[in-house]
Amino acid sequence: MKCPNCGNKNIGKLGINQYYCWNCFIELTLTDGKLSLSQIEEDGSLTTLNDLFKESEREAKANGF
Ligand SMILES: [Zn+2]
Numbered sequence: 001m002k003c004p005n006c007g008n009k010n011i012g013k014l015g016i017n018q019y020y021c022w023n024c025f026i027e028l029t030l031t032d033g034k035l036s037l038s039q040i041e042e043d044g045s046l047t048t049l050n051d052l053f054k055e056s057e058r059e060a061k062a063n064g065f
Contacts, residue, residue: 004035004057004063005049008024010022026038027040033059034060036058037050037053
């Protein structure tokens with residue numbers, strides 16, 4: 001598994017279909033073969049980063065998930 005954002009393999013598992021990149025501090029959620037990327041704000045809310053990526057870059061298989 002690698003992070004679609006930074007390419008680092010330091011991915012932790014938060015729960016079922018939920019992962020966390022310890023390098024760039026984003027949350028990854030796996031849904032229907034696609035990864036959703038979210039930034040965790042200081043107040044604990046999530047901001048989606050999906051708009052910054054192409055569909056193909058968010059393919060779970062392409063990132064080894
Ligand atoms: Zn990362």
